[in-house]
Amino acid sequence: MPDVRIFPDLEGASQEAARLFAAAASEAIADHYRFSVALSGGPTPRRLYQLLAAEPYRSQLPWGQIHFFWGDERYVPANHAESNYRMAKEALLDHISIPVDNIHPMPTDAPEIEQAARVHSAELQIFFDGDICFDLALMGIGDDGHTASLFADDPALTVRDKPVAVARPTSQPTDRLTLTYPIFNRTRRVLFLVSGQEKALVVARVLAGDAAYPCTGIQPTGELIWLLDQAAAASLGEVK
Numbered sequence: 001m002p003d004v005r006i007f008p009d010l011e012g013a014s015q016e017a018a019r020l021f022a023a024a025a026s027e028a029i030a031d032h033y034r035f036s037v038a039l040s041g042g043p044t045p046r047r048l049y050q051l052l053a054a055e056p057y058r059s060q061l062p063w064g065q066i067h068f069f070w071g072d073e074r075y076v077p078a079n080h081a082e083s084n085y086r087m088a089k090e091a092l093l094d095h096i097s098i099p100v101d102n103i104h105p106m107p108t109d110a111p112e113i114e115q116a117a118r119v120h121s122a123e124l125q126i127f128f129d130g131d132i133c134f135d136l137a138l139m140g141i142g143d144d145g146h147t148a149s150l151f152a153d154d155p156a157l158t159v160r161d162k163p164v165a166v167a168r169p170t171s172q173p174t175d176r177l178t179l180t181y182p183i184f185n186r187t188r189r190v191l192f193l194v195s196g197q198e199k200a201l202v203v204a205r206v207l208a209g210d211a212a213y214p215c216t217g218i219q220p221t222g223e224l225i226w227l228l229d230q231a232a233a234a235s236l237g238e239v240k
C-alpha cells in the first residue's frame with residue numbers, strides 16, 4: 001500500500017511537502033553531500049515552491065548542495081507562460097541564493113526536440129556519473145492520468161533505454177520532454193502532490209492499480225508518498 005496522506009487543502013499538503021523536501025535534503029546531504037531533485041510543473045506545486053522560497057526554508061536549506069532538474073518540460077522558450085522552468089524560477093529560484101550551476105533545466109532552444117533530449121540525457125549521465133538516481137522526484141497527476149509528460153498512448157511511455165524521451169501528446173498544444181519510467185522508478189523518493197475534485201476519480205483509480213493510466217506505472221523501488229487535499233481524496237474507497 002502506498003503511503004497516502006490527506007490534508008484539508010492544498011496549503012496543508014504543500015506544507016507537508018516542504019517539510020518532506022527539507023528532511024530528504026538533509027538525509028541525502030548527510031549521506032552523499034548533495035541533494036538532486038526532479039521538479040514537477042503545472043500549477044499545483046507553485047505553493048510548495050513559494051514555501052521553500054520563504055522562511056524558515058530560505059535561510060536554512062543548504063542551497064549550494066541542492067541541484068534542481070525537471071521531470072518534464074513543454075518545448076517552449078524558457079520565458080514562455082507554459083514553461084515549467086519559468087514557473088519554478090519565478091516561485092522559487094529567483095528568491096534563493098543558489099549557484100547557477102545547480103540549476104539544470106531541460107533545454108528547449110535546439111532546433112530539433114530530439115537533439116534537446118540527447119543533450120539533456122548527456123547532462124544527466126555526466127552529473128550522475130553514468131548511474132542516474134535522483135534523491136527526490138516531485139510529481140503531479142493530470143485529470144487524464146498523465147504524470148510528468150508520460151501520456152496514455154504516447155510512445156514516450158515505452159522508452160526504456162534513454163533517460164529523456166520526446167513526448168508528442170495529441171491532447172496538448174506543444175511537444176514535450178520527459179524523464180522516462182526507468183528514471184522515475186529508480187528515484188529514492190517520489191512525492192505526489194495532488195489537489196482538486198477534478199483529480200479525485202483518477203487518483204482513486206491509480207491508487208487501485210488501474211494500468212490504463214500512465215501514472216500507475218510510477219512504482220519506485222524507493223519511497224512513494226501521495227499528499228492529497230480532501231477534494232482530491234474524495235473518491236478513495238469508491239474504486240476497488
Ligand SMILES: O=C1O[C@H](COP(=O)(O)O)[C@@H](O)[C@H](O)[C@H]1O
Nearest residue numbers: 040041042043044140141142148
Ligand atoms: O502537464 C503537466 O501536468 C502535470 C500535472 O500538473 P498539475 O498542476 O495538475 O498537478 C505536471 O506534474 C507536469 O509536470 C506538467 O508538465
